[in-house]
Amino acid sequence: xxxxxxxxxxxxxxxxxxxRAITLIESNRADHREQATALLDxxxxxxxxxxxxxxxxxxxxxPGVGKSTFIETFGLMLTNMGKRVAVLAVDPxxxxxGGSILGDKTRMDHLSRDxxxxxxxxxxxxxxxxxxxxxxxxxxxxxxxxxxxVLIETVGVGQSETVVAQMSDLFILxxxxxxxxxxxxxxxxxxxxxxxxxxxxxxxxxxxxxxxTCADYAGALRLLRKRPQDPDGYPKAMTVSALQNDGLATAxxxxxxxxxxxxxxxxxxxxxxxxxxxxxxxxxxxxxxAQLETDTxxxxxxxxxxxxxxxxxxxxxxxxxxxxxxxxx
Amino acid sequence: xxxxxxxxxxxxxxxxxxxRAITLIESNRADHREQATALLDxxxxxxxxxxxxxxxxxxxxxPGVGKSTFIETFGLMLTNMGKRVAVLAVDPxxxxxGGSILGDKTRMDHLSRDxxxxxxxxxxxxxxxxxxxxxxxxxxxxxxxxxxxVLIETVGVGQSETVVAQMSDLFILxxxxxxxxxxxxxxxxxxxxxxxxxxxxxxxxxxxxxxxTCADYAGALRLLRKRPQDPDGYPKAMTVSALQNDGLATAxxxxxxxxxxxxxxxxxxxxxxxxxxxxxxxxxxxxxxAQLETDTxxxxxxxxxxxxxxxxxxxxxxxxxxxxxxxxx
Numbered sequence: 001x002x003x004x005x006x007x008x009x010x011x012x013x014x015x016x017x018x019x020r021a022i023t024l025i026e027s028n029r030a031d032h033r034e035q036a037t038a039l040l041d042x043x044x045x046x047x048x049x050x051x052x053x054x055x056x057x058x059x060x061x062x063p064g065v066g067k068s069t070f071i072e073t074f075g076l077m078l079t080n081m082g083k084r085v086a087v088l089a090v091d092p093x094x095x096x097x098g099g100s101i102l103g104d105k106t107r108m109d110h111l112s113r114d115x116x117x118x119x120x121x122x123x124x125x126x127x128x129x130x131x132x133x134x135x136x137x138x139x140x141x142x143x144x145x146x147x148x149x150v151l152i153e154t155v156g157v158g159q160s161e162t163v164v165a166q167m168s169d170l171f172i173l174x175x176x177x178x179x180x181x182x183x184x185x186x187x188x189x190x191x192x193x194x195x196x197x198x199x200x201x202x203x204x205x206x207x208x209x210x211x212x213t214c215a216d217y218a219g220a221l222r223l224l225r226k227r228p229q230d231p232d233g234y235p236k237a238m239t240v241s242a243l244q245n246d247g248l249a250t251a252x253x254x255x256x257x258x259x260x261x262x263x264x265x266x267x268x269x270x271x272x273x274x275x276x277x278x279x280x281x282x283x284x285x286x287x288x289x290a291q292l293e294t295d296t297x298x299x300x301x302x303x304x305x306x307x308x309x310x311x312x313x314x315x316x317x318x319x320x321x322x323x324x325x326x327x328x329x
Numbered sequence: 330x331x332x333x334x335x336x337x338x339x340x341x342x343x344x345x346x347x348x349r350a351i352t353l354i355e356s357n358r359a360d361h362r363e364q365a366t367a368l369l370d371x372x373x374x375x376x377x378x379x380x381x382x383x384x385x386x387x388x389x390x391x392p393g394v395g396k397s398t399f400i401e402t403f404g405l406m407l408t409n410m411g412k413r414v415a416v417l418a419v420d421p422x423x424x425x426x427g428g429s430i431l432g433d434k435t436r437m438d439h440l441s442r443d444x445x446x447x448x449x450x451x452x453x454x455x456x457x458x459x460x461x462x463x464x465x466x467x468x469x470x471x472x473x474x475x476x477x478x479v480l481i482e483t484v485g486v487g488q489s490e491t492v493v494a495q496m497s498d499l500f501i502l503x504x505x506x507x508x509x510x511x512x513x514x515x516x517x518x519x520x521x522x523x524x525x526x527x528x529x530x531x532x533x534x535x536x537x538x539x540x541x542t543c544a545d546y547a548g549a550l551r552l553l554r555k556r557p558q559d560p561d562g563y564p565k566a567m568t569v570s571a572l573q574n575d576g577l578a579t580a581x582x583x584x585x586x587x588x589x590x591x592x593x594x595x596x597x598x599x600x601x602x603x604x605x606x607x608x609x610x611x612x613x614x615x616x617x618x619a620q621l622e623t624d625t626x627x628x629x630x631x632x633x634x635x636x637x638x639x640x641x642x643x644x645x646x647x648x649x650x651x652x653x654x655x656x657x658x
Binding site: 040041044133136273284287291292301304308309314315318319323 | 366369370373462465466469601602603605606608609610611612613614616617618620621630633634637638639640643644645646647648649651652
């Protein structure tokens with residue numbers, strides 16, 4: 001079904017070919033995996049680098065902050081500027097529920113019908129390592145397909161922010177207005193990854209709460225250690241209203257300012273290089289540990305683990321036996 | 330130097346033999362490792378289980394909470410009861426500074442001269458996985474040498490608490506009196522591991538602060554989900570003064586109550602079984618990842634990583650090449 005996707009089709013911006021290539025990437029079948037790798041290799045220029053780099057924007061926000069409305073309004077603003085926008089989702093959760101999943105495009109009704117936008121739901125659930133690799137490959141595909149902006153959405157839980165931040169040029173944290181003690185709800189590690197904090201829903205009754213929340217976060221950002229990749233005054237916290245399309249143009253200007261400053265000062269390139277190296281090391285580790293995921297390994301692990309639990313074997317001896325078994329099979 | 334340590338010497342409680350066996354365990358030399366494994370195997374009874382189980386107490390506390398004074402006073406109390414006490418340290422930090430390191434026994438002056446006590450400093454610094462294995466083996470040795478109580482000390486930073494909790498029957502969190510916002514200083518995950526929280530320095534000027542801190546933690550403990558391995562009313566928070574030897578007998582009674590209840594209800598045995606299985610799985614993972622620690626692997630990793638950073642190779646392709654190299658060497 002899929003081995004007739006040509007690199008040229010992807011490069012020409014054929015959306016059906018892109019969608020089918022993503023399906024290939026997401027497949028667990030070995031032959032699909034081979035075809036996907038071949039396609040990705042073919043899409044790399046002779047220098048090994050993609051012909052064109054998209055701006056990769058990671059967007060994190062817990063359910064209820066208005067992520068869908070934000071992406072819809074923000075995406076349409078960008079396509080109206082003549083940009084081509086791809087929206088991808090990373091969601092390591094096992095159930096497809098809540099407002100965070102792009103499974104159904106109706107939550108971005110206008111954007112999904114925009115010819116300059118491409119929306120792709122979260123890949124089928126496997127372990128986060130698998131999701132990460134597939135999403136990175138889909139990002140590379142979207143770059144090859146000529147998209148100017150790739151928006152990678154994640155629900156704000158667990159490790160998925162790190163995964164998304166490690167494949168983004170800019171990392172945006174979307175928040176909702178809240179009480180004064182809300183700061184504690186955002187983990188320090190996530191704050192430290194943010195390039196821009198947007199407090200959404202700054203409209204109607206919530207406007208003053210949004211401004212207070214924004215001031216709290218602006219204060220918290222000032223307390224963080226200055227990062228070399230930021231010009232003075234960044235990272236910033238701002239209020240926006242996705243519902244009223246208020247503040248999104250300013251937010252985009254901020255993103256462009258950051259992006260251009262980093263490109264001019266070499267941080268864009270070093271960030272991409274660091275990320276590539278990070279993913280290389282992750283891939284190696286994941287591949288080594290994947291040896292434990294075969295049926296044979298699982299069975300041996302279970303049986304030796306039971307011996308260890310009964311006290312028949314010490315953990316180290318059992319581990320040695322398992323490793324010997326892995327080598328001989 | 331060391332291959333003349335007999336299992337009988339260890340079992341008879343010969344402290345010099347024990348100290349030399351620990352040196353063997355801590356050695357990085359391959360022949361020492363073999364001898365250590367042989368010795369540990371010989372010390373297991375024909376059923377595979379140790380002849381006698383010590384009570385393993387994990388003790389976590391940041392520098393400044395009075396850990397040394399606590400161990401000194403608590404240890405002497407136990408040896409005065411006729412118990413034999415071994416004190417070990419787990420410290421993953423690379424520098425030997427601060428009050429947390431047992432490198433010099435003078436900080437437990439009386440206990441170190443007690444014939445019923447055995448104090449061993451933190452093993453030489455390698456990665457935490459290596460420290461964990463060595464410490465587990467030393468704990469097993471101390472059990473075989475007939476110690477009644479093995480106290481495993483850790484400085485309260487990073488992952489070392491998890492390591493210690495996963496090799497302890499009881500996990501004690503030692504704290505100092507502090508202001509009302511101190512609760513945030515202890516990570517929720519560490520609170521959830523604690524079987525007993527002891528607020529030390531409940532003496533002199535700090536006594537009322539210690540009582541307030543203790544009440545705060547008692548309240549926080551009540552908010553945590555009840556664990557099956559706890560009788561009603563546990564985990565508990567209490568004040569102690571190691572300096573004035575106040576409250577330590579009560580703390581010991583609490584530990585014994587918990588220990589006996591768990592033994593009677595099967596949780597002692599299942600906890601040890603779960604821990605053994607946990608360490609088996611960790612050993613397997615560590616051994617697989619240790620393939621990356623050889624000189625050849627490091628060199629290949631560095632060279633391929635540089636290609637990836639330059640954009641000459643995609644991360645996945647580079648990872649595949651590295652794995653092929655690992656297999657053929």
